Amino acid sequence: MTDLTHFDPLGNAVMVDVSAKAPTERVAVAAGSVLMAADTMALIQARGVKKGDVLAVAQLAGIMGAKRTPDLIPLCHPLALSSVKVELQLDPARNAVDIQATCKLTGQTGVEMEALTAVSVAALTVYDMVKAVDKSMRITDIRLLHKSGGKSGTYQAV
Amino acid sequence: MTDLTHFDPLGNAVMVDVSAKAPTERVAVAAGSVLMAADTMALIQARGVKKGDVLAVAQLAGIMGAKRTPDLIPLCHPLALSSVKVELQLDPARNAVDIQATCKLTGQTGVEMEALTAVSVAALTVYDMVKAVDKSMRITDIRLLHKSGGKSGTYQAV
Amino acid sequence: MTDLTHFDPLGNAVMVDVSAKAPTERVAVAAGSVLMAADTMALIQARGVKKGDVLAVAQLAGIMGAKRTPDLIPLCHPLALSSVKVELQLDPARNAVDIQATCKLTGQTGVEMEALTAVSVAALTVYDMVKAVDKSMRITDIRLLHKSGGKSGTYQAV
Amino acid sequence: MTDLTHFDPLGNAVMVDVSAKAPTERVAVAAGSVLMAADTMALIQARGVKKGDVLAVAQLAGIMGAKRTPDLIPLCHPLALSSVKVELQLDPARNAVDIQATCKLTGQTGVEMEALTAVSVAALTVYDMVKAVDKSMRITDIRLLHKSGGKSGTYQAV
Amino acid sequence: MTDLTHFDPLGNAVMVDVSAKAPTERVAVAAGSVLMAADTMALIQARGVKKGDVLAVAQLAGIMGAKRTPDLIPLCHPLALSSVKVELQLDPARNAVDIQATCKLTGQTGVEMEALTAVSVAALTVYDMVKAVDKSMRITDIRLLHKSGGKSGTYQAV
Amino acid sequence: MTDLTHFDPLGNAVMVDVSAKAPTERVAVAAGSVLMAADTMALIQARGVKKGDVLAVAQLAGIMGAKRTPDLIPLCHPLALSSVKVELQLDPARNAVDIQATCKLTGQTGVEMEALTAVSVAALTVYDMVKAVDKSMRITDIRLLHKSGGKSGTYQAV
Numbered sequence A, B, C, D, E, F: 001m002t003d004l005t006h007f008d009p010l011g012n013a014v015m016v017d018v019s020a021k022a023p024t025e026r027v028a029v030a031a032g033s034v035l036m037a038a039d040t041m042a043l044i045q046a047r048g049v050k051k052g053d054v055l056a057v058a059q060l061a062g063i064m065g066a067k068r069t070p071d072l073i074p075l076c077h078p079l080a081l082s083s084v085k086v087e088l089q090l091d092p093a094r095n096a097v098d099i100q101a102t103c104k105l106t107g108q109t110g111v112e113m114e115a116l117t118a119v120s121v122a123a124l125t126v127y128d129m130v131k132a133v134d135k136s137m138r139i140t141d142i143r144l145l146h147k148s149g150g151k152s153g154t155y156q157a158v
Helices: A038-048 A054-067 A112-130 B038-048 B054-067 B112-130 C038-048 C054-067 C112-130 D038-048 D054-067 D112-130 E038-048 E054-067 E112-130 F038-048 F054-067 F112-130
Strands: A024-035 A083-091 A096-107 A138-148 B024-035 B083-091 B096-107 B138-148 C024-035 C083-091 C096-107 C138-148 D024-035 D083-091 D096-107 D138-148 E024-035 E083-091 E096-107 E138-148 F024-035 F083-091 F096-107 F138-148
Touching: A024 A112, A038 A054, A038 A083, A038 A112, A054 A083, A054 A096, A054 A112, A054 C054, A083 A112, A096 A112, A112 A138, A112 B112, A112 B138, A138 B112, B024 B112, B038 B054, B038 B083, B038 B112, B054 B083, B054 B096, B054 B112, B054 F054, B083 B112, B096 B112, B112 B138, C024 C112, C038 C054, C038 C083, C038 C112, C054 C083, C054 C096, C054 C112, C083 C112, C096 C112, C112 C138, C112 D112, C112 D138, C138 D112, D024 D112, D038 D054, D038 D083, D038 D112, D054 D083, D054 D096, D054 D112, D054 E054, D083 D112, D096 D112, D112 D138, E024 E112, E038 E054, E038 E083, E038 E112, E054 E083, E054 E096, E054 E112, E083 E112, E096 E112, E112 E138, E112 F112, E112 F138, E138 F112, F024 F112, F038 F054, F038 F083, F038 F112, F054 F083, F054 F096, F054 F112, F083 F112, F096 F112, F112 F138
Parallel strands: none
Antiparallel strands: A024 A096, A024 A138, A083 A096, A138 B138, B024 B096, B024 B138, B083 B096, C024 C096, C024 C138, C083 C096, C138 D138, D024 D096, D024 D138, D083 D096, E024 E096, E024 E138, E083 E096, E138 F138, F024 F096, F024 F138, F083 F096
């Protein structure tokens, strides 16, 4: 049976040793959604056309969150991201805020966790800004859409 | 129409002024799940009986993540949590890791975001530790189960 | 001659012992400006009417910066701000972005440094976002406008 | 009209994608001043000859502040500075503390923000250490003196 | 047999729930030493009389380190220290730098870890600044000297 | 007499300029111990066989602590560690928890401080988790065992 790379044979958690890996161009794309009541969606939409936009605040929080990944995820390597892009879109048909994040690095380790963390922090920020009117929102379907670079090659979600 | 508390009339984002609020006992409980392939679930279960447990690492990351909430969520107040509890359980029937976090504070502001952040960081850590064998996991259904304390009173998810 | 409170008689830097002080309501207001070329000002003005506003990003950075004050200023106390408000305005007559920050706390120590740090970080963020078109901007006149609360009483800039 | 590099066409704030840039040697030099009352200047001068020097504390804070730049400035890349140098000098003729910071990196992005942040944090620290005797100090003229390296070439303040 | 307060009956690590404790005045004093070669000690002594003092840098790092305790120690509560004092002294007879830290808080939890962390970070900083000339230094005897306040009362090292 | 690399001729603390150094493979190994009462040792041993292991929590804290080194040690360079490994072992004969940390980097500066910080944070975490039953523990003998890479070559503790 395959075993987990983050433990050594004695059961110690380890930051995986990537020192022998060649630096390659790494890209990861992650996505997720915040589901809410119809009235809440309408409120966010109404703000979106003027200054003081919920999505703009969440978008910035997502970018900053990507940078905090090694502080949050115990076994993630500290790394120097070369690009972070976060986009939020309203889907009124589903009463959803859809979030997508893309991270890039030329380095020895992938950036999946950075993209997933960006999505998570953006989603939490949407929740925070709207929670006074809707506590029943759900953050859902946070997943990896795509990764490329590195020894394990390209992954594309089906 | 109700408006959002995190913007002033000019559209400036604001950290809500809680200085006039009386400190009260605040509790918040949040939950969420990581869904995965059956083989991945089996792998985590196998580890759970020995040292080097995925859930133990994620559980600790969740506690530490709760403390980083004001660094991550732009308009959250910095605050001195009096308790953080994070629990992870396997549900093999759903191939799910279920996460629940409880935060407490005696203070002027609620701790919903701290509980939701604890769940999110624990979920991301599960993903990180298992991603070498399963990139198609989903972090899902992050939501508030319960809050009490403060002017808005008690909320209980249905 | 008056001496400095941040050194003990041996010359050791100290975080001033505030444990015997009664908690009082503290407020501090600080301000500052970023001066730039007329063309740069025009560019920021043009953005201000649509999504993707320089001032909105800087405004959020200022709020988050206030929370990082004890990490940055060696002898500042960690504290639980109850309010942070940051406002940026364009003054086209002076080709200036004017920044004002207000912080509040009920506690044993003042929040002047938090307000000044919020202004500084907002100003640095304006610089960052516009530096590709204007490297000659100046951050200037960062100062305390007002403080109240605490043993030293109220200060009002003339 | 030139547009801002930190927004995409939809108005999303972006961390600029530098992944296609070649790493080059980057240097940035920034400066700024803290202006104060003559008595305050005399007090700092008096300390400078013994242990417990205001300038030494501010100088160290500036170096540490440079390292926190990506945590503070939302769209700054995380990066691995190869050198930070901060110098503070008294100019009694102007009752000024003059601060200069030099940062270096071999990388894909400039270090102007790191140098400007070092100056800002050093200046805020001077303010903090002396504010008990002089609240009317001003942090002023924070500016870029020089940068070299990268596609945009060398900038020299006039 | 006594059991550990930081685990629940299921073996989950927990941040101990202090929400029912009354805030009391807490004090903790910790100490430790850095042992080195006689030549290294002489070098530090020589610097101590002029600007650029190893002990002054380490002393400041210790104060800042105390503030980072909840970021470093997984189950420590975030808290608002009311005083941090760090002192370093040379003992040439033992070729030792002796470090002592005192932390205070009015709160629901003790500050032993903050005092011990301050000593550790100050000791590490001494090592860092002198390691180019002496890699064989030892950081040793980090211990709690005294604590008071809280339910467990006063502890005094023998 | 040799002088210290972390001060310039004027006595300013400096982050050493490594920009002219070639990146090489760097390794550092550090160690240290926590000494305790026999009953405390027995308590930790009893936990080690089930979930909720003191050593597992401390081990993870050590890895995360290594990543915080540039935040803690004022003149340390920020850097992108390629590997961190922390191991804790009980030595019942000495009533000691022995800690060893290994850090790696391909870069321009050594990782001794990262390894020493990992050991220190792991030791502090052991103290934190057991302090309710034993306040007289000592953290001791934190030292560099080995370093290789860089201009100063290999160091091996005797």
